[in-house]
Amino acid sequence: MQFSGDDMVNAVQGVVMQQGEQTQLLGVTIDSRKTRAGDLFFAIQGAQFDGHDFCREAVDRGAFAVVVSRSVEIPQKVSVINVKDTLTALGDLASWWRRRFSLSLVAITGSNGKTTTKEMVAALFEHTERVLKNEGNVNNLVGVPLTLLQLEEHHTAAVVEMAMNRSGELKRLAEIAAPTIGVITNIAPAHLEGLGDIEHVAQAKGELFEALSSDATAIVNSDDPFAQKLIKRTKANIIRYGSSPECDIQLLNIEEKEREGIEVTLRIDQKKIHFHLPLLGKHNAWNAAAAMAVAYVMKMDLSEAAAILETMKSFRMRLQPLHLKNGSLLLNDTYNANPSSTKAALEVLKNCSHHTTSIAVLGDMLELGKQSASLHEEIGNEVARLRIDHLFLVGDFASSVAKGAQKHGMTSEQINVFTTRDELIRALREQMSGQDCILVKGSRGMKMEEIVAALQQQEGKP
Missing domain, CATH: 3.90.190.20 (Mur ligase, C-terminal domain)
Structure with a gap:
């Protein structure tokens, strides 16, 4: 990536406290240890660290500019941009950068299965598209912006997993990413320390559907009663998957093969699609159905999509x-x-x-x-x-x-x-x-x- 310092300052609504020598920035980082020449360093404040304490190290490693929310001593050759909140500024920059690209962006959240579903959807896209996805667990208010800032001209699609443990976080992530397709896999008791009960978990997850535009698509697990209720909160087009005959993607049959994975039969547009999914656990049939729902929305060849799912490998540390x-x-x-x-x-x-x-x-x-x-x-x-x-x-x-x-x-x-x-x-x-x-x-x-x-x-x- 490459962008001008002026564009960056406008995007983050910052104030230039010190003008450096370089006007073009080549990358973005929050980790001083991984800073490269030409990078823009964001001094993010976390529970265990404060990025402001590492600005000098980032500059020593080649950062051309730093974004801060308090005073720091930096050599004159480096730009210093002051903002009210560096985490918000990182999201604002990612939002500006993402909107430079007209592409399909699938946002996936849920209490369980979001990483597996993300990997399945990315595998489907990789058959015909140049796809960007977030790696590992970089799925929060830091990870999602850093992922989006990796978008390049050759990308034609993006698949972004989104996580949260407080209300308002998914609203912000969707605001940054501007998804064209939103998927909620399920709602379950998780992050109750920050949200209280499963009803509040559902409300927080529903922020993704609320953020979708009228020309976007919301994909929902109709077998999950909490997720099903969330479709009332979206103006997007709705695609349902699950075991009910009323679903657009219906799970007709799931058969476990002990240690060999599962056999899955779906009905899509009155056509039966059968495939072997080499992942353990019946629950993965719903993840596969969600991925096939994305394929359906994207008008992919569904038989080819099923064949791709048959090649999936188990994921590290996930069964x-x-x-x-x-x-x-x-x-x-x-x-x-x-x-x-x-x-x-x-x-x-x-x-x-x-x-x-x-x-x-x-x-x-x-x-x-x-x-x-x-x-x-x-x-x-x-x-x-x-x-x-x-x-x-x-x-x-x-x-x-x-x-x-x-x-x-x-x-x-x-x-x-x-x-x-x-x-x-x-x-x-x-x-x-x-x-x-x-x-x-x-x-x-x-x-x-x-x-x-x-x-x-x-x-x-x-």
Whole structure:
């Protein structure tokens, strides 16, 4: 990318406090360690850091200009632009840059499945388009603007995952991105610490649909009662997917193939489309239906779209199947966790362990607020209902999960509670007998991936 300093100042509504030598900017960064020559550095203030403290480092690494909200000492050769709020200014610059491109932009949000759906939609676009997508978890008020600022003339489409944990955040993200298609995958108890209850989660997610213009399209999961209600809040065209015959994309049949993925049959415009999706869990059928809804809106060849979905690979740390040398199957689902995603993962564990020992290794689900204890107890109920053989727990709410499991029939011999991951790993290694099916899941802050790494190291893997 390349833009003039004057255009940038106008876009962020800034005041030039110091005029530097360079008038053309070549990139945007918020990380002084990754600054390159010609970059514009935004001094973002976070909970753990203040970018203003790193302006000098960014300049030393080649930044031509810095955007700040307080006074900093910078060499005269570098421009200093003052704004009221640097995070808002970053979004304003991204909004200005995005509107230079006339392209289809798909925005995807939801409590679960947004990353998988994003990857599916991007794969469909990549067949015929030059597509930009956000990588990893850069899906918030910092990540989405930085993604949009990577748009170039050769791009013909963009797929942007959007996340939030407070009301107003999706409204702002949609304001910045100006989506032509908006997808809400589902509404579930998540981020309750900041939003209170599922009704407020739904209201916050609905900000995406509210922001869509009348010539845009809203794609909604009609099997989710909270998501279904959100269509009343949009003036966009509406496409529904789900199991009802009234849906534009109807899920006719889903068949699990144990460890081989799922068989999916859809009806679109009275035509049946059948494909094998090599991802674990019935819930991924809804993600695939959402992706096919985007294909439908974009007038893609639907048979070709289904064939592309058949080539999808499992995503790292999202029900990622790892085969251990002793014959055990390890399901790495450590990217994040909330009640609905954990229940879906437990269903996969049960389905994958018909002839083996099933072991659930669970850490806390974070950001659930006042409902944390009761929602963790529900997970214990589910473990017992599915007749999982062994339960290994770590975290502040491990006792709540154990309580729910015991209430519904699991014995104390089946339930193991630990205060540290290291203790859990040692006990789990002793429990493993080979041919086990092991699910490891917890919120990102629980660092459950360390358990996965330890089990792989035991196998002689790096």
